[in-house]
Amino acid sequence: xxxxxxxxxxxxxxxxxxxxxxxxxxxxxxxxxxxxxxxxxxxxxxxxxxxxxxxxxxxxxxxxxxxxxxxxxxxxxxxxxxxxxxxxxxxxxxxxxxxxxxxxxxxxxxxxxxxxxxxxx
Numbered sequence: 001x002x003x004x005x006x007x008x009x010x011x012x013x014x015x016x017x018x019x020x021x022x023x024x025x026x027x028x029x030x031x032x033x034x035x036x037x038x039x040x041x042x043x044x045x046x047x048x049x050x051x052x053x054x055x056x057x058x059x060x061x062x063x064x065x066x067x068x069x070x071x072x073x074x075x076x077x078x079x080x081x082x083x084x085x086x087x088x089x090x091x092x093x094x095x096x097x098x099x100x101x102x103x104x105x106x107x108x109x110x111x112x113x114x115x116x117x118x119x120x121x
Contacts, residue, residue, distance in 0.1 A: 005082060012083050015059035020044070021052050025061060025075070032074040035064075 015021055020042055027033060027041060039049035053073055056062035060078035064071050 009083060009086060011059045012061070012078075012080065015055050015061055016083075018052070018055075021056055024049075024052060024056060024073075028062065028073055028075050032072050035071050035073060038073065 016025075023042060024038055027038065033041075035046060035049050035053055038053070039046050042049065053062055053064060057064060057076070060076045061080075062073050063076045064073050066072075
């Protein structure tokens with residue numbers, strides 16, 4: 001069985017579980033931005049945005065750099081390979097289970113067409 005770094009997955013998925021943080025990542029995917037700009041974009045306080053950026057930074061998804069009085073945010077070095085592999089593993093598992101269910105349903109339909117409906121139906 002494939003082993004994934006559990007703590008790292010937990011931190012990543014916790015960071016990604018919030019719509020605002022996902023929005024921040026999308027925004028930073030287009031261009032670097034200051035915390036002030038992000039706070040204005042998402043209509044929230046500087047303190048609130050700092051907390052969101054801190055969670056993303058802890059997960060390695062965002063980096064910040066303070067130049068003068070401005071803290072600029074950019075996408076971090078993490079590319080979410082472990083998270084993608086974890087999701088893909090479970091996608092394949094569910095695909096396999098649904099394929100088996102499809103086979104069972106097809107078999108039941110075939111039996112019903114060959115033998116007709118059971119009496120009392």
